[in-house]
Amino acid sequence: MAKILVIGAGPAGCTAAYRLQQRGHIVQVLEAATVPGGRTYTLEKDGFLIDTAAIFTMSTYHRTWALLRELALESRLQPWHAHTQLVEGDRRFSLRYDQPLSNLLLPCVSLADKFKIIKAGIAALLEPSLNAFNGDDLASIDNGENLEDWARCTLGNTAYEYVVKPNHDMLYALPPCLLSPAFQRATMQAAWGFSLAVPSSGMGTLCRALSEQLDLYVNHPVTQIEYRRHQGVSVHCAGQNADFQGDALIVATDAHSAATLLQGQVDDSLIDTLSQTPYIEYAQTTMTYTQDPWPDETNSMLVPVGKNFHPVNALVLHSKRNPASVPKGAQSLGFYYNSQALTGSSDAELIDLARRYRDRLLGAVAVAPDFEQVFRYKRGLTVPAPGHYRNMTTVSSRLPPRLALAGDYFAHAGIEAAVIAGERAANEVAKCF
Numbered sequence: 001m002a003k004i005l006v007i008g009a010g011p012a013g014c015t016a017a018y019r020l021q022q023r024g025h026i027v028q029v030l031e032a033a034t035v036p037g038g039r040t041y042t043l044e045k046d047g048f049l050i051d052t053a054a055i056f057t058m059s060t061y062h063r064t065w066a067l068l069r070e071l072a073l074e075s076r077l078q079p080w081h082a083h084t085q086l087v088e089g090d091r092r093f094s095l096r097y098d099q100p101l102s103n104l105l106l107p108c109v110s111l112a113d114k115f116k117i118i119k120a121g122i123a124a125l126l127e128p129s130l131n132a133f134n135g136d137d138l139a140s141i142d143n144g145e146n147l148e149d150w151a152r153c154t155l156g157n158t159a160y161e162y163v164v165k166p167n168h169d170m171l172y173a174l175p176p177c178l179l180s181p182a183f184q185r186a187t188m189q190a191a192w193g194f195s196l197a198v199p200s201s202g203m204g205t206l207c208r209a210l211s212e213q214l215d216l217y218v219n220h221p222v223t224q225i226e227y228r229r230h231q232g233v234s235v236h237c238a239g240q241n242a243d244f245q246g247d248a249l250i251v252a253t254d255a256h257s258a259a260t261l262l263q264g265q266v267d268d269s270l271i272d273t274l275s276q277t278p279y280i281e282y283a284q285t286t287m288t289y290t291q292d293p294w295p296d297e298t299n300s301m302l303v304p305v306g307k308n309f310h311p312v313n314a315l316v317l318h319s320k321r322n323p324a325s326v327p328k329g330a331q332s333l334g335f336y337y338n339s340q341a342l343t344g345s346s347d348a349e350l351i352d353l354a355r356r357y358r359d360r361l362l363g364a365v366a367v368a369p370d371f372e373q374v375f376r377y378k379r380g381l382t383v384p385a386p387g388h389y390r391n392m393t394t395v396s397s398r399l400p401p402r403l404a405l406a407g408d409y410f411a412h413a414g415i416e417a418a419v420i421a422g423e424r425a426a427n428e429v430a431k432c433f
């Protein structure tokens with residue numbers, strides 16, 4: 001039995017700590033914020049459950065769903081039938097965001113491109129099976145190409161404009177020309193049986209449940225690490241003036257914080273790769289209404305499309321995404337911004353943008369929201385640029401013994417990637433004892 005320290009109580013850190021504790025190790029988790037959850041934190045306010053960042057899980061989140069099952073929380077997962085409208089000026093096209101095949105019914109996608117999508121889908125099914133949330137699998141097809149070039153060439157221009165771009169605007173908030181196509185290619189294999197689900201008690205459910213079983217120290221930002229190759233590790237939390245000693249360490253923060261903490265403790269080239277991992281700021285504005293001003297709206301998501309730049313990528317009606325997240329008869333709107341719109345914009349400007357998009361997409365009403373807040377995440381999402389997955393595979397293979405990293409930056413920036421990275425880090429560390 002060893003004593004293991006874990007830094008960070010997001011999905012990656014909580015998963016790693018829980019798995020190690022299950023194996024009989026003593027684990028202490030140090031978290032900078034006052035609550036666990038990281039970018040899956042759910043804020044409870046006036047009867048609303050406000051998911052401050054992440055809003056859904058996919059049926060392909062096998063490890064996340066397995067954890068929820070183990071914690072007897074699977075029944076909380078409610079399907080999200082994501083009725084969606086793509087909005088281009090006065091034209092509106094309906095699809096199901098939770099049913100990728102519904103894209104084939106879009107009238108704005110040419111017939112020729114629909115055939116190309118089907119052809120590419122069949123080709124993907126014939127390829128070796130890939131896990132879209134496993135960094136190694138993504139690295140194996142991360143050949144330096146970018147997503148826009150790949151999609152225009154393989155699927156066609158209308159498929160790019162109306163299927164790939166809106167999808168990735170929502171997932172990454174960045175132009176596809178900056179991204180590797182690896183995630184898109186790997187997810188095509190799972191398009192047939194795909195669905196979405198949301199824990200009725202909010203996206204923070206997983207970390208809340210895991211952390212209840214852990215020895216968690218919130219409000220403990222780690223400021224210094226000392227890793228000794230043969231004598232364990234110690235970490236220091238300057239604000240609390242507290243030191244923690246352990247036999248091994250898992251750093252489950254974002255890549256840049258990990259680089260800062262590990263400076264001087266591991267090979268400089270690893271620090272360089274971690275600190276150069278590209279991140280974008282990601283933000284959303286939530287507006288809540290105790291009485292829903294749009295009771296007849298049937299869609300749960302409205303997505304502006306077309307060649308013009310859209311500072312707001314998606315408007316989500318949370319009462320439709322997760323009915324339990326709002327009081328009866330209420331509505332909560334979420335506006336998800338393109339990362340380029342965030343640079344240099346104040347919160348007041350972002351709220352102004354959200355109001356304009358609300359009026360344009362849902363229709364203006366005289367009622368003001370009861371609550372409006374911007375939730376900003378400085379390191380919101382990693383940018384899986386071409387070559388990113390290969391870089392991350394190199395990092396994890398070159399860490400010294402009893403030191404592991406975990407975080408969503410090892411694969412697609414999402415909860416499942418974080419959970420898989422957490423389980424992998426736990427395995428790596430457990431092997432040493």
Ligand SMILES: Cc1cc2nc3c(=O)[nH]c(=O)nc-3n(C[C@H](O)[C@H](O)[C@H](O)COP(=O)(O)OP(=O)(O)OC[C@H]3O[C@@H](n4cnc5c(N)ncnc54)[C@H](O)[C@@H]3O)c2cc1C
Pocket residue numbers: 007008009010011012013030031032033036037038039040052053054055056057220221222223252253254257282283284377380381406407408409413414415416418
């Ligand atoms: C707006 C937005 C929407 C998203 N939507 C989705 C979605 O719908 N579905 C999905 O799957 N994913 C979504 N994501 C991504 C998802 O939230 C992340 O993939 C996931 O939270 C990553 O987990 P993690 O544990 O790697 O990192 P985090 O959740 O960021 O957790 C890292 C933790 O480390 C802590 N920490 C950092 N530095 C220190 C330190 N020095 N000392 C102690 N603690 C420290 C942080 O406070 C944090 O709690 C979204 C993200 C954003 C920003």
